[in-house]
Amino acid sequence: xxxxxxxxxxxxxxxxxxxxxxxxxxxxxxxxxxxxxxxxxxxxxxxxxxxxxxxxxxxxxxxxxxxxxxxxxxxxxxxxxxxxxxxxxxxxxxxxxxxxxxxxxxxxxxxxxxxxxxxxxxxxxxxxxxxxxxxxxxxxxxxxxxxxxxxxxxxxxxxxxxxxxxxxxxxxxxxxxxxxxxxxxxxxxxxxxxxxxxxxxxxxxxxxxxxxxxxxxxxxxxxxxxxxxxxxxxxxxxxxxxxxxxxxxxxxxxxx
Amino acid sequence: xxxxxxxxxxxxxxxxxxxxxxxxxxxxxxxxxxxxxxxxxxxxxxxxxxxxxxxxxxxxxxxxxxxxxxxxxxxxxxxxxxxxxxxxxxxxxxxxxxxxxxxxxxxxxxxxxxxxxxxxxxxxxxxxxxxxxxxxxxxxxxxxxxxxxxxxxxxxxxxxxxxxxxxxxxxxxxxxxxxxxxxxxxxxxxxxxxxxxxxxxxxxxxxxxxxxxxxxxxxxxxxxxxxxxxxxxxxxxxxxxxxxxxxxxxxxxxxxxxxxxxx
Numbered sequence: 001x002x003x004x005x006x007x008x009x010x011x012x013x014x015x016x017x018x019x020x021x022x023x024x025x026x027x028x029x030x031x032x033x034x035x036x037x038x039x040x041x042x043x044x045x046x047x048x049x050x051x052x053x054x055x056x057x058x059x060x061x062x063x064x065x066x067x068x069x070x071x072x073x074x075x076x077x078x079x080x081x082x083x084x085x086x087x088x089x090x091x092x093x094x095x096x097x098x099x100x101x102x103x104x105x106x107x108x109x110x111x112x113x114x115x116x117x118x119x120x121x122x123x124x125x126x127x128x129x130x131x132x133x134x135x136x137x138x139x140x141x142x143x144x145x146x147x148x149x150x151x152x153x154x155x156x157x158x159x160x161x162x163x164x165x166x167x168x169x170x171x172x173x174x175x176x177x178x179x180x181x182x183x184x185x186x187x188x189x190x191x192x193x194x195x196x197x198x199x200x201x202x203x204x205x206x207x208x209x210x211x212x213x214x215x216x217x218x219x220x221x222x223x224x225x226x227x228x229x230x231x232x233x234x235x236x237x238x239x240x241x242x243x244x245x246x247x248x249x250x251x252x253x254x255x256x
Numbered sequence: 257x258x259x260x261x262x263x264x265x266x267x268x269x270x271x272x273x274x275x276x277x278x279x280x281x282x283x284x285x286x287x288x289x290x291x292x293x294x295x296x297x298x299x300x301x302x303x304x305x306x307x308x309x310x311x312x313x314x315x316x317x318x319x320x321x322x323x324x325x326x327x328x329x330x331x332x333x334x335x336x337x338x339x340x341x342x343x344x345x346x347x348x349x350x351x352x353x354x355x356x357x358x359x360x361x362x363x364x365x366x367x368x369x370x371x372x373x374x375x376x377x378x379x380x381x382x383x384x385x386x387x388x389x390x391x392x393x394x395x396x397x398x399x400x401x402x403x404x405x406x407x408x409x410x411x412x413x414x415x416x417x418x419x420x421x422x423x424x425x426x427x428x429x430x431x432x433x434x435x436x437x438x439x440x441x442x443x444x445x446x447x448x449x450x451x452x453x454x455x456x457x458x459x460x461x462x463x464x465x466x467x468x469x470x471x472x473x474x475x476x477x478x479x480x481x482x483x484x485x486x487x488x489x490x491x492x493x494x495x496x497x498x499x500x501x502x503x504x505x506x507x508x509x510x511x512x513x514x515x516x517x518x519x
Contacts, residue, residue: 052420078422087420098289098413099467105413112421114409116471142468 004074005030005166005198006051011068013046020046022222023068028198028215030165033188035209035229036202038087038219044202045090047219048168051200052087053077072166082112086164089156090171096144102211103139106130109158129157135188146174152184160191167191169201173208181205185212207234257287260493265381271504272383273485275391276446277455279398279439281481284460285474286369286432289412295332295433297453298347298354298413299440302328304449306441307352307375308361317375320392321441328354329437333430378500380489391442398435408432409470447500458507480510 006028013021021043028034034046049055050070072080086109106126107115115122130136135153138146148152152172159167167188173181185208188199203209210218210229218225218232225232260266287296306321313320328350335346362372374382411418411425418425436456443452463476488503495502 053422054416054419082422087417089414089416089420093412095289097464099464099470099473100413101469104469108410108413108417111406112410112422113406114413114470116406 002189003030004028005032005072006200007069007071007074008047008050011047011070012066013043013050014065016063019221021050021203024219024223025193026153026217026223026226028200030198031192033192033195033199033212033214034201034217035215036200036217036219037204037206037209038224042220044219045170048087048170048200048202051077052085052164053080056163083162084165086159086162086167086170088152088159088167088169091148091151091155091175094143094151098143100143101139102135102141102146103127105143106158106161109161112145125161126157129161132160132190133157134183149177149180152176152180154166156184156187163195163197165197167197167199169199171202171204173205175205181208187227188212209233212255265383266489266493268383268385268388269430270485270489271381271388272380272391272446273489273499274482275388275395275444276339276439277481277483277485277503278442278478279391279395279481280455281451281459281463281477281479282398282474283432283436283439284456284458284481285463285470285477286408286412287436287456288460288464289470292347292436293453294344294347294351295329295436296440296456298332298351299325299329299437300449300452301351301358301443302354302437303441303444303452304376305358305361307444307449308358308365308372311372312361312365312393318387318441318444321444322438325437325441326434329433333397333433336381336427337426353472374448376449378444378446378451378497380492380499383445387442387445391412394438394442401431401435404428405474409474409507413470447503448498451500451504454507456506458511459484462507462511462514465511465518480507482508 004027006026008024008026011021011024012019024047034166036047038044051072053076055064055066070077073084103118103123103126104115106129107118108121110122110125113170127136127139130139133156135150135157138150143151145155156172172184176184189212191197192199210233213229215227216225216229216232217223261270287293302325303321306324307317309324310317310320332346332350338347407418407423408428410421411423411428415425439456440452443455447455459480460473460477462480463473467473467476484506485503488506489499491506492499492502493496
């Protein structure tokens with residue numbers, strides 16, 4: 001039996017009056033590629049952050065209450081050895097007025113703090129990983145001038161530089177064009193093939209989830225469905241998660 | 257002109273200006289990037305209340321202002337963390353309370369003290385050796401804490417990533433607020449309560465216009481903060497105007513030039 005990258009047991013999170021996650025239980029074997037789908041406010045980001053040991057939500061009205069168990073490679077999230085988990089947050093929260101070069105962002109992933117000066121060896125490592133995600137030409141570009149897709153690649157490079165065993169991505173394809181998105185999956189699959197890493201990715205793109213993921217988690221505060229895409233992305237599950245199955249969903253499901 | 261700088265009080269004024277300019281320039285980059293410019297102003301008014309309280313109690317005002325301003329700084333940070341109120345609301349509340357308290361303390365004091373005005377607008381020429389010692393100590397502390405720049409910068413760039421990297425972001429928030437409070441209080445004599453916020457914000461804002469990296473912005477801000485003190489003092493001496501306003505106007509001029517250069 002494959003080792004488990006992620007083990008979540010009856011995990012609930014409450015921010016004041018708001019129940020973000022309810023009794024979520026989940027097992028992700030190493031090497032899996034899990035797409036996490038669900039409506040807005042379903043707790044997808046909260047779940048990802050739980051794996052990083054970040055339980056504070058953006059809602060600060062009321063105390064945070066957490067119950068249940070989360071284990072990453074058998075460790076509590078805050079005790080996972082550094083570098084084992086890579087994280088690509090939603091890029092929309094970034095402050096473009098901060099003076100930063102792409103290479104600085106990538107090196108900050110290596111050092112886990114902001115660089116004052118960058119040594120030659122670090123520059124080499126950063127360039128190497130930027131090249132892997134097709135962003136070498138961005139290395140000395142100022143962050144504020146990059147497009148959404150370019151920014152995404154830089155953040156991806158940052159998350160990969162320490163060769164994590166678990167990669168967490170929060171809507172990496174949002175704000176990226178179709179070509180960029182196809183590239184993203186290519187890079188992720190290449191990385192997985194090379195390192196045997198486990199990938200958990202929040203996405204709104206179900207078609208992509210169908211094609212690339214080994215498993216899909218449908219989340220709406222509770223686990224609505226979890227399993228291979230063809231089993232999970234079915235009418236009943238989706239109407240339960242979303243309250244209805246819209247036209248776009250119909251097209252994706254091919255009338256199943 | 258040069259003979260003037262052989263006078264001890266002018267030398268103290270210069271040294272005080274350089275120290276304060278450097279300290280404000282350094283912390284200013286964090287204040288500006290974290291969008292806490294209002295905090296500098298808020299803490300300046302907390303310093304006002306602290307100074308007024310000190311004068312009321314017949315104590316050396318800065319010794320009262322320091323714990324007062326630091327306490328307010330920590331409270332503001334705590335309120336920001338705990339509630340969903342915006343940063344500016346939290347700061348605004350303490351700002352208003354501080355001003356009200358300051359006015360109250362001043363009115364309780366018998367007679368309207370001219371030295372209160374000196375604290376409002378600065379009186380760099382009355383900087384005492386003790387003041388210099390405090391400024392020097394603060395500068396040493398900042399140097400000692402220099403290795404923390406890398407963590408502060410990281411959290412400033414992306415707080416979530418910094419948290420994910422297990423940096424003690426919250427502790428650093430409190431520490432930074434306290435340090436800003438300290439710098440604000442020691443700056444009171446140099447530029448006055450009314451202008452401290454400018455000293456913290458303008459060099460950093462200028463530096464940002466001219467920098468590609470945060471490291472460059474930090475270094476440049478410190479340089480601008482310190483180097484503008486000399487022409488400011490010279491202008492104050494030559495034209496008999498308050499040093500604080502002269503320094504800030506020189507900084508504002510530099511900012512204007514940097515803005516034009518960017519176009």
